[in-house]
Amino acid sequence: MNEIVKVRELRKNYGRFPALRGATFSVPRGATVGLLGPNGSGKTTTIKILIGLLRRNGGIVEVFGYDPWQDEIEVKKRVGVLHERPLYPLNARVKEILRYASRLRGYDDREVQRVAGLVGIRDMLDFKVKNLSRGYLQRLGLSLALIGDPELLLLDEPTANLDPYARVEILRLIKTLKEDLGVTVMISSHIIPELKEVCDYAIFIRNGRVADYGPISELALKYGVTATYLVKAERARALARELLSLSYVLGVELRSGVLLVKVKGSLASEFESLVDNVKGDFMVSSFRLVGSELGEIYEKIFTKKS
Secondary structure (H helix, E strand, C coil): CCEEEEEEEEEEEECCEEEEEEEEEEEECCCEEEEECCCCCCHHHHHHHHCCCCCCCEEEEEECCECCCCCHHHHHHHEEEECCCCCCCCCCEHHHHHHHHHHHCCCCHHHHHHHHHHHCCHHHCCCEHHHCCHHHHHHHHHHHHCCCCCCEEEEECCCCCCCHHHHHHHHHHHHHHHHHHCCEEEEEECCHHHHCCCCCEEEEEECCEEEEEEEHHHHHHHHCCCEEEEEEECCHHHHHHHHHCCCCEEEEEEECCEEEEEECHHHHHHHHHHHHHCHHHHCEEEEEEEEECHHHHHHHHHHHHC
16 A cells, blocks of 8 residues: 555643644545544644644654655645635736745745636636635636645635535545545545545544544454445346345445445345356346445444443
């Protein structure tokens, strides 16, 4: 696993208050990571340390092999960030903000056009900030984070204070950017259901400690929560009937020869063995674990750790 972020025993105090108490985790290249935990758990502090805005009190932090505090410039060349509550001059035009930020990083107006196009605000370059909706303010923030084509995006509560429609649109945009650009993404959030369709890796943090982290598929099996498999088979309908007769299969959905199968996580290995054994009978070309219920994992982890 190619880890681009490594954090070991990270500690950060605000006066006498310990915001981070020995947090340990890693982030693999190419993942979409959910940094998940309740408000006040240490998510924002973690992101600020990763980008070099805060100095830690202890522990080891490496981003692309650099210490963000000692090598802030090297890290910022490869990392884009959207802060939780970005502030912009209300009377400034979108293109002025993007042009200023681009020139600070050594780019010209071609970069302005590129990032504006990526997030769908090219037609709004002449708009003033005060005339943008909350959703489009977040798109502006994303475009700023994308200047310089970063390898890692750190997004702190990117759907905070948005209406339901705007939240869905921003999450879809993040997913599209991930697929099109191949960028690694870390999304900080306390809203678990929103991230289950986006993230494939999770870090669960509470009270400044990381309770667990890793690929969501592995966490689903570890904690025995509902696991979702994608099964491609030429005899998909017949296979669906067979699977529905099994007590540990919770549901089967057929989509154009592809089955989405929900399985009790504690019996996922049994399901995998069964599918492997009947491959020839039902002409199964592939099957893989594609997701799980983040909310269930969250509850299991924090119930176990509390």
